[in-house]
Amino acid sequence: MANGVWHTRYGIEINLSLPDLGHPDRPDLLQEITVKVSERDAQLLECLAHHEKRECLSESGGKSPWMFIRRGRVGGRRPLVASHLPLTHKATPAESAQHKATKERIVETAGRYGLHAEAEVPVANRRSVSDAVVTGPGGLRIGWEIQYHHLGPSSVHRRSVNAVEHGITPLWVAKDRTASLIDRAPWTRVDDMPWKDIADGKEMVIRGGYRHLEVWRCVPSSERHCLISGGAGHCGAMHADWFAPALCLPARKPVHIEELVLRSATGESVPVYVPSRGNGRAGRHMWVSADDRALWQELVGEKNPLPTVPAEDEDDVITFAEQEIDRTCRAGEEGWFAGDGRPLRDLDQPTGGFTLPRMPVQRSRGPMRITDVERAAASAALGCPPWEIGPCTGCGQLMRRHGRNAAMYCTVCRAVLNERQP
Structure with a gap:
């Protein structure tokens, strides 16, 4: 992780490991360099190696030589680090065709069910455009967002909050199990299919993002493991957890995209957010049946299916190690940005569930x-x-x-x- 960066406007070198960034005469410098890239010149901060005309791996690795500042995580420390901005992704012809075919299939499916649907719908303040908005008979509006290439989590969060503020329930569609949108907002995942198959109506199964609630008594005869003991015994209590259709007992039939178009617009399928145990900042977004959500809310007392989750680590204290600047380009070591391998986010694991007292x-x-x-x-x-x-x-x-x-x-x-x- 880079701990140094070049400021192109001031013509100065910034050491991110120092409390004053190496410039005690500029008390507002930290605030200036940590604002959103969308609110400043994208070329304000430059890779030191690129500035000094040394080897910079950024452009060959799918990144630009321009940088932004984020908080890293090294053990229990939260240092400031400079990361390369990803190059703006331009959808390939295949991705564009897939995107268009999926959007048209959603709109056409809604029409067959007698629902009102529009494509390319601008939100009221025109800060974003939904790929398709399907309106149910009760006025419920579902904003379908087909995202077949990488989009940063902050953009997913911002666009989702914007939709909710204007009465639209966002429903993101991904084809990649590593997509950053997974569990950042209500989402589903489909297969990576050729656009022709999508347009021709080939079976389009929801592979991730839809779950069913199962409740069981934790006794020796139960086929489910104990949520408290980790499977080492049976506590006699009632457990409840969410499972993908194939992992239900017995297994449930998979949900197809046409079914979700109808059920989401009529309110038969609804979004729910389940916080992770022990970490209120993390959790799972999923689509579930309205009956399952009602039972879950009754069990846990949760009434807010779409919470406004704070940005990760926004209030963590920055730590300064006071080191020398590392002038080596670290473009290939920066985690989840374009060109790097991203971890799987669509996992079939249970959520951690809920246990009623015995x-x-x-x-x-x-x-x-x-x-x-x-x-x-x-x-x-x-x-x-x-x-x-x-x-x-x-x-x-x-x-x-x-x-x-x-x-x-x-x-x-x-x-x-x-x-x-x-």
């Missing part, structure tokens, strides 16, 4: 009070109506206590009772 063992003969949340979770886990839920006579845990094929004792208590019989 009900206390019944101590008295009086009626046990069951909350609506506990009843809803047990109903989903056991696959029976909520009114059939009741406590086990032995341990007090919720079970199918009423209705056809009901019992007085849960399977665990019945096994214990059978062992005690001579």
